[in-house]
Amino acid sequence: MSNRSKLIVTGKPFRYDQERDVEFERLVKRYPTRESMILPALWLIQEQEGWISAEAIAYIADRIGTFASQVYECATFYTMYNLHPTGRNHICICRTLSCWLRGKQEIVDYLKNELGLKPGEISADGKFSLEEVECLGHCGTAPVVQLNGEFHESMDVDKLKSLLATLK
């Protein structure tokens, strides 16, 4: 179960940029109820800002015309919605069954040492954040790492080293 509850108040108003504004209006026509826009609207925020603030939740509740509590419910239930900023490079390591069998722990240990981070943490300079996640659906090429949304399959420490070297 998700144990995420805290929202960050930025003190600044939120609104979609023009691209997301257009996409919101395109999508809203596809559903018979406006509430169906809650998940897509949260994704649009995350695409734009990288994470979802208290103000952003209020903004889409008003825009959809629903209770902020229902938006909050979804934002906290679905674990891919970031409720705080991530590092510029967000690294997710699959921890489940096949990746576990094929050596995900070596990957986690290496990253812990190299970056000085534990899963769930973000580096002081904001360059990296690390997360252990549940099955990513790439079990045939385990272990798998997802870096900023891109999949990197059949990972080992050497491949990881060259990958990290390319990052800013």
Place this chain on the structure above:
Amino acid sequence: MEVKILSAKFDIKDAHTLEVAKQHGAYSRLEKLFSMEPVAVIEEVKSSGLRGRGGAGFPAGLKWSFLPKGLNKPVYLTVNSDESEPATFKDRFILVRDPHLLIEGIIICCYAIGCHDSYIYIRGEYTTQVKALQAAIDEAYAAGYLGENVGGYGFKLDVTVHRGAGAYICGEETALLESIEGKKGQPRSKPPFPAVEGLYGCPTIINNVQTIASLPYILENGADAYKQYGTEKSPGTHLFGISGHVQKPGMYELPLGLPILDVIEKVAGGVLNGKKLKAIIPGGSSTPVLTPEEAKTVTLDYESMAAHKTMFGSGGIVVLDETVDIVKLVENLAQFYHHESCGQCTPCREGLGWILKIVKKILKGEGSMEDINLLVELCDNIEMKTVCVLSAACTMPVRSYLNKFRHEFEAYVKKGASAQADVKQG
């Protein structure tokens, strides 16, 4: 052993584009489709024996025929592309390598059931996959295969991709519907079944990606051609994902009914690095484990799996070699299911947490024989006492490990945390 029906275009360069897909037959079945009565399409699918490829194996055509007739309400198709069961990695190949096969399948299904709005629910983690799928849908719209007048046959169909956001439970069909409606993914009580009261309270069919992608072949070649593959009760082919300790892990399309050990040996190259086989998880992490002795008579079809008190599931086969510590594996799985419990039902929300705590205690060498019995008792008190089957997806395999590998749990109790050394020696 491999056959290429669903995967026929997987190795063709750029087959995800409309142009190349069309050169290889995409959308060529629409003429035949729209010359048929919808009911005839349903009959053909029924007759093919195609079973739902999401895990439950329910006959697809039969499911469609449960839609109530003469209701003045829209009918919806939602395509389940949540693919979150550990060890399952098949549908994403269709999404990325042949998305037009899926779209054509959606057109076939929607025409058959009278649906004009379809939603594809895709797991949030599938970032590159969702882009590939959306690009194909955009191309299909631009070419007139979706929209107001599908293929020029006067049929209206909109297809919308709805992204999940990291919740395994949304692969459960009613949680999936809740999620599309803008709620947290907590399953509904059944009945009413979605075919009667589903999305927005309307009749709804929910099918897995692979099920829908099987339709173009069946429509083009007929039910009998499809039934040439597989067994009498489990006809056709399946995209099997083989992972864990094998030489050649990967996704393979095979007819149903092949002996599981032959497939591991001949298709996946056998156990990794010549080690000894310890056990096989036959169909995703929620299916009860098989010992090598049991596996000797198991074939990859629904009936054989049931006869061996396990399940065909999603076709995700995991091979465990002799070095695997079963107690640690149970910890890994219990953590997954505990984390993914939606929290609605107490036995699941609390019980899976207790399973995890007790397994951790045993691993630390602080467990007693009573704790092992307590795990079994917990399974009894959780299973089938919840709205959906997520809790059983944890207790069924846990029970199987407790039954078949009890000595490994006992070793931890007797010898403490050092028991792992014994495990590795077999």
